[in-house]
Amino acid sequence: MRELKGFIEQGHTWAMRMTTFLLAAKQAVEAHHGALSEEEARRWERVYDRILERAQHRLETMTPLPKKALAFVRRLQKRKEEALRFLREVHVPFDNNQAERDLRMVKVKENISGTFREETFAQSFCIARSIVSTLTKHEKNVWDSLCLLLAGETIDRVLSAT
Template sequence: MATNLLRRSRLHADAVLRLIGDFDVPSTNNTAERAVRMPKVNLKISGRFRTLDGADHFCVIRSFLDTLRKQGHNMLAVLQRAFAGAPIPSVG
């Protein structure tokens, strides 16, 4: 097992060490883990989502909110705009 790790580290050294030279690269995958934590907690508390569509909608909304939070938007203002029918315009 350690041999495989060493072999892969040597093979992908540029990717493994990228975080040293590029400060925008996170050193962990905690962001990805946090993104899936809420659906998992919801699943554990309620036992399940009532429908597959409900689970899909939950994940889409959660993804949008997480992206806007990472872009520095105020979550209360984002939700107020969405419910008022004036969501944040897309960029690009």
């Protein structure tokens, strides 16, 4: 979505159509409680293909050739399965915002404390952040869950406990 926003700002109308399409697809998935039927997903894919085909045709006729926009359209065509996986699979999020937030914590730690003194410290920090993130995603009380983990419980048992 971030890249599409940039192309919209440059005046690419296809990017606005793709943004509208993706947001509508997201709403359709939410209305179906997380995943579409195979037939419905194929219908959305056909619209996706049409938007990109028209975008590619339009971009290829422009002078000068908008190389970045054309490369982006081709990447969306090539990565269609990954881009639209959220249509079929409940556990696949619409965007990668959570992954970006998870990674941002490493940069914050690095900016506040400087670099990690040893690689093992960086690995330990990442493991701890991963555990906290997993607990949060599973709507577990982080403090209580960490206490259980430190007392010897496995992550699987903590996650499956009600």
